[in-house]
Amino acid sequence: MAVKGFEGRDLARAAVFAAIIVVLGIAGAIPVGPVPITLQTLGVMLAGVVLGPKRAAIAVGIVLVLVAVGLPVLSGGRGGLGVFAGPSAGYLIGWLPGAVVAGLIAKSSAARISWWRTALGALVGGIGVVYALGIPVQAAILGMPLHEAAVGSLIFIPGDLVKVVLATVLALALHRAYPRAFESGAAAKPAAQHA
Amino acid sequence: MISLYRPGSSPLHRMPAGAKLALGAVLAVAVSVWPHTAVTATVTLAAVFGLFALAGFGPLEWLRQVWAIRWIVAFVAVMQLVFSGPLEAYITTVRIAAVVLLAALLTITTRTSDLLEALQTVLAPLRRFGVDPWRVAFTLSLTIALVPVIADFLRRIREAQRARGVRLGFRAVVPLLVMSLRHADDVADALSARGIA
Amino acid sequence: MPDASDAIVLEDVAVELDGHRILEDVSVRLDQRRIGVIGANGSGKSTFARLLDGLVAPSRGTVTVHGIDAARDVRALRERVGFVFTNPDAQILMPTVAEDVALSLRRAGLGKAEVAERVQAQLERHGLAELADRAAYSLSGGQKQLLALVSVLIRGPRLVVADEPTTLLDLGNARRMADLLVSPPEEGGIDAQVVVVTHDLDLAARCDVVVRFADGRLAEVGDPAAIVDRYRLEFA
């Protein structure tokens, strides 16, 4: 066992969610400037609020490594190290702590899933944290003043707010349809035995 | 999933992945922090195209790669023109393009599998902290194998909607997640059964 | 009762997907009530079935279902045809059993109360009433397969196309599903024309006519018993 408490079931879920994020990228991107508007951020929010911080970190981490090793897993079939030298690098790297924070907030209570904790998680993690890394890195890479990069990022806000609402609605529907999705590997199969 | 790798037998292709990455990173940082003039920036970009040529990629590929970053180039050029004037705009745009193209060159001359192996080497010291490099590499391969499977789930859900004459819109993500996560449980069983995780 | 328009007619149909020839030279007229489709893996059975619901478009020739040209009027076609997929998981689109059955009625613009009533009636008819509020994923394989069929039947299709609907079922459940699909309406079977794709030759033999595909071509159409026996012999 590589990481304590992280077993095959968690690994499989992280990999599946990474694949979902990749597939959401196939839906395409809207090029509104140097950083695209993409549905993949919805996948990042969902990973956080559904899988919880640990598995979401692995899921998003997988996507980032796949980008780095040169697979076209980002929207519009982009990938490769060039992305990490480009203006969207900060947002992209921000997905990782973003998903973790989303998971921490959404799952901050052991009680039943709640719509407001889910929404808050998606908002703070999926927007707050992602932008907090994305804006400064974009400013640095493009050699522009921070406030300009910040103003420029306003173009993502409407779309990202919609994604927060979608992530919340989808997570709650998923909880009705398949509550096990929200349990950890060990809990999802209580009596099952693992090596 | 098709990798962005372009086969070839140039010195760049044959260079060990780890060394190539390290060298690339050093070069990228150097280009970024060097206080460029119009001349040094131009020379730098020319040098990057020179490396492309060394790897066996001609002008057609240069165009293709520049086209891929057209949005970045256009945006930087316009912003800088408005705020810093034409000279600054030229220098900054060329410098940024050079770095991004250099990184892209690393990607198209290195096999995904070689990068994964380099990654395992890099991760080896983390063994002490409970990270199993083999497992990391395996998880990445597993994800690559899963992408077409998940894409097929999406196709089947779309088809089911058409067949039933309904449109779920974004709510179609719910059955996608249910199918995918149940699939993950089946995969987990297969992992256990094959003694992998 | 079948009438002149209750026929499935394919004229010189070919299907090409991603540059591969998948079906070729298919011409057939089927006006029987129970139609079985058999053939090896990859022979084109599912593609044929999907043509009938406009899920695949012919690259040549015409497909006419009950007088509707499948290429021209997909909307009318889908009103008339119900499709049951092999894997019920892909077909159950809503979280609970009742919601899933209701989904099919949503588009028809019925009122909430009427939808609820019709769903309830339909669930009762097929012995699923007690499961109305259960999460669909938690049903057994047999129950799921039945739910998938019920969700299709509630719209009152005149043709039901089912692609290997019994593969995961045990003898008893498979028998029940088969009875629904191929018995005459008087004996509890579906009151619509039925096309059933299957590897279960006993089920195929119970149809009025059997169509066999081989390598993307129509190999035989005709008497179920004769075709099934011949097919079985090939592998004996």
Add this chain to the structure above:
Amino acid sequence: MPDASDAIVLEDVAVELDGHRILEDVSVRLDQRRIGVIGANGSGKSTFARLLDGLVAPSRGTVTVHGIDAARDVRALRERVGFVFTNPDAQILMPTVAEDVALSLRRAGLGKAEVAERVQAQLERHGLAELADRAAYSLSGGQKQLLALVSVLIRGPRLVVADEPTTLLDLGNARRMADLLVSPPEEGGIDAQVVVVTHDLDLAARCDVVVRFADGRLAEVGDPAAIVDRYRLEFA
């Protein structure tokens, strides 16, 4: 050749999952080479099969496979047992055919050259050599199911457990899979003990012994022909 230790022994086993009793009172000793498992949907067949590979743990009683206590030494158990699941898609863990077959060997830490050689030999033996570099997901259903089996066989398991491995296959492919699973090794069958869960009663009848489950209990163990005939009669 079977010897004293090549037996599957369950003693008073019960399985409970999520508070549901799924298996109860199961005691049996099986030392035959070919073991068929039949029963209705939900009767506990898959749960029984999963016990044998430590995928489910008994909540009472003991499971011993070839002398290994399944609860104690899952690692040794998994070395000895290979499991083939119904859904081939979930078992394909690597992007290409050759990589998938190589996976278990790579995990065991074998060298690249040796792995490549053994993979090639194994693929050739089962007629998959030409597909070595194909994307695994693009294979046909029959090829996928065969790949899943081959990936398991390469580790040289002494017991192969297969849970409905032929459901999605046509007559020809199902026959080939069945031949591999239940023919004696001299006639091309697997050189290991085999437990096969199936709804295909003809396949079950070809085994050395049949186990029938009903409602989470062991209903019968014994002569395949007799048990299968009785079971068939129930639904006639």
